[in-house]
Amino acid sequence: MDLQTTMEAFRKKGYQVSYFPTAQEAADYLDREIDGKTVGFGDSETLLDMKLYERLEKHNQVTHPMKRPADMTFDEKAKESYFTEVLLLSVNGASETGELVNLDGLGNRVGTSLFGHEKVYFVFSTNKIEPTLEKAIWRTRNIAAPKNAKRKGYTTPCALKGDRCYDCNHPDRICNGLVIHLHKMKRMDTELVLIGEPMGF
Numbered sequence: 001m002d003l004q005t006t007m008e009a010f011r012k013k014g015y016q017v018s019y020f021p022t023a024q025e026a027a028d029y030l031d032r033e034i035d036g037k038t039v040g041f042g043d044s045e046t047l048l049d050m051k052l053y054e055r056l057e058k059h060n061q062v063t064h065p066m067k068r069p070a071d072m073t074f075d076e077k078a079k080e081s082y083f084t085e086v087l088l089l090s091v092n093g094a095s096e097t098g099e100l101v102n103l104d105g106l107g108n109r110v111g112t113s114l115f116g117h118e119k120v121y122f123v124f125s126t127n128k129i130e131p132t133l134e135k136a137i138w139r140t141r142n143i144a145a146p147k148n149a150k151r152k153g154y155t156t157p158c159a160l161k162g163d164r165c166y167d168c169n170h171p172d173r174i175c176n177g178l179v180i181h182l183h184k185m186k187r188m189d190t191e192l193v194l195i196g197e198p199m200g201f
């Protein structure tokens, strides 16, 4: 993959693009950039590993569906991310031609990425970038989703076998809504923060 060409493809679609060799440098950058804001999070192994919630909560008002009081449901907490000034999430796949791919079971993560924020940051490792949109979708369905199902402790066939998607009808199926960002959404500044070391799934 030619990183410079890929970054240029994303810029042509209206995105700001930044690159950091390590997750630590990317986390330091985001910690400097986001200050005094309301900040929502999409569930992401990459963002959890970067400890961005813990860093940003010191100088922002943050909300994360996985970090909530005992008397609050996941859905109640997840809805808060629809109304934040800033949204942070990752992607399941991306393409050298400039598309972003995300797959969701409930829809809160992909839903919040489409409208209503001052700024959205997609934070992801360059190892998620595939040559084409078709391959990015394949990666999302056959690599990212099975690993994510396993992380959640589900007993879907992909989680048990760990090799590919079985297009299951399991109650814990996590693949219900596929959102492809073909181009930057209108009226939201959107930045891609690329990380040179492998992160997430």
Ligand code: SF4
Residues within 6 Å of the ligand: 141, 142, 145, 146, 149, 156, 157, 158, 159, 164, 165, 166, 167, 168, 169, 170, 172, 173, 174, 175
């Ligand atoms: S559709 Fe089912 S088998 Fe396929 S990745 Fe999603 S949860 Fe796994």
